[in-house]
Amino acid sequence: MPLTRFSVSLDAGLVERFDREIRAQGCPTRSKAVGDLIRAGLVQAEWRRGDEVAGAVVMVYDHHKRDILRKLTQVQHDCHDAIISTQHIHLDHDNCLEIVAVRGKRARVENVVRRLKALKGLKHVSLAAGTTGRRLA
Numbered sequence: 001m002p003l004t005r006f007s008v009s010l011d012a013g014l015v016e017r018f019d020r021e022i023r024a025q026g027c028p029t030r031s032k033a034v035g036d037l038i039r040a041g042l043v044q045a046e047w048r049r050g051d052e053v054a055g056a057v058v059m060v061y062d063h064h065k066r067d068i069l070r071k072l073t074q075v076q077h078d079c080h081d082a083i084i085s086t087q088h089i090h091l092d093h094d095n096c097l098e099i100v101a102v103r104g105k106r107a108r109v110e111n112v113v114r115r116l117k118a119l120k121g122l123k124h125v126s127l128a129a130g131t132t133g134r135r136l137a
């Protein structure tokens with residue numbers, strides 16, 4: 001993709017604060033920081049519109065909890081069309097970290113998250129709402 005230059009007029013204080021923040025984050029250029037913000041906004045728009053999206057559900061649970069493994073497997077089989085991969089990590093003697101990669105229409109992906117969050121016995125469930133990347137440069 002060719003680069004396009006454009007000028008933007010903003011409040012000086014806002015730009016100063018933005019520059020301080022991106023320096024603190026180690027961002028190399030203002031252009032990269034603005035591009036990252038635009039892409040983040042476009043990803044949010046994909047989710048709002050109900051486009052095809054991709055992401056990861058992160059869960060932590062104690063595998064000793066009654067029936068938890070069977071219930072997790074059941075939900076993942078019920079939602080197999082939206083789940084592309086599952087990774088299970090044994091964190092310690094009791095705790096497991098499970099990462100479920102999801103892809104599909106927003107409604108199907110959110111259904112996976114809703115079903116997982118409804119399970120009793122999970123210590124943590126969160127969604128990293130990503131993108132398929134197809135509509136982003």
Ligand code: NI
Pocket residue numbers: 063088089090091095096097
């Ligand atoms: Ni485990």
